Amino acid sequence: MYANLLEKPSPPRGNGQHVLVVVDDPGVCEHLATALELAGYRVGTADTGVQGMTRLAEQRFDLVVWDATLPDGQHFGRGRRIAPVDRPRLLFLTTCDSLPGLVPELAPGEGDYVTKPVRIAEVLARAQVLLRDVRPGPSDASPRYGDLVLDDATCRARRGARPLDLTPAEYRLLRHLLANSGRVLSKEQISRHVWGEFRAHQAIEKLVSRLRGKVDREEPALIHTRRGFGYWLG
Template structure:
């Protein structure tokens, strides 16, 4: 399976265990960070606290109609793209879902490759996928030019350094473990020392003589400061 994700957070709201297991496994393999909840109230709590980059939402939930939940989410301060994934496939339901704030509407049964393509498209349109300029304080990473700069001064990076910096910036504020970095940057099993050496080289280029942006969280991993 092609890895289209770069660690973006996806919240799956569905009370069918088979669906949540399928989506969680599929999206995780595609490179996304996935959390699942089975009720509307749990979804509201997750959106407020986890601030997902995208929500996959069923219409038929045990405690709340998915359309009503969508309205409540779009009224809040953090409004991620919403992809309805439901067995209710009438034109009227589809129109309702899109009219009240949904960004896409997929009916069950569905093909996982189509769903992944729609997820990637929604994240791209929302600026959470490739092709944007990532920022952390005065550090920028232009994904179209593969160019980093701090304070307007270009920083030359190797492809591996670029990949690590991008991974940290996409997940700004989040702690990335050495295991996650190993899997994302190399997709092979190496000793943890290789991560430490790469982070050290990147720090020398990014933070030398400046306020540090890359931080070590001892016993856990590394994070880069948020915007």
């Protein structure tokens, strides 16, 4: 009986819902995205308000984690203004000073907030509450970019009709590049996402090279290098 009282509650987990993280601090954005993915969500990211709105116009998300202090995101407004159909739930990251102006914008049951500095456990708990009645739709089952298609249920990928024989690390890397298509990811960001720790740059270069050899046998090439910065898919 006493052992049960001492057991820690299970951490909040998702059910494959699609989350967009819009934060301009690369470290915070990557930390949030990694924590949400490990908790069972599928995550995309953006680092400006404009980029976030573009992604919302192009793709359906179940939840948006939005930094309310973004320089170009001050007029984001309520969820009903950005997605009339299947609008996402909103979780704002805000400062205590900005809170009085934000609270009136939150629709009951559709939005919530956490104050900075961000605590991952609080973000996961609020996300679980906001998404407790949301299940991922069938349209979310196959993330894709052009003829590149991933199946998160089986952790398999294909390029056109050709299946890609990927290792777990290669799949995690490809999934991360696809979720952030068009955005350059640094070697440090990739290392933390794929292995959960920092690895030498040579290990990352070898992993990217192996993945590129499997993905880019056909034209056009999808995985690109921006020397001195990192890698991107597009």
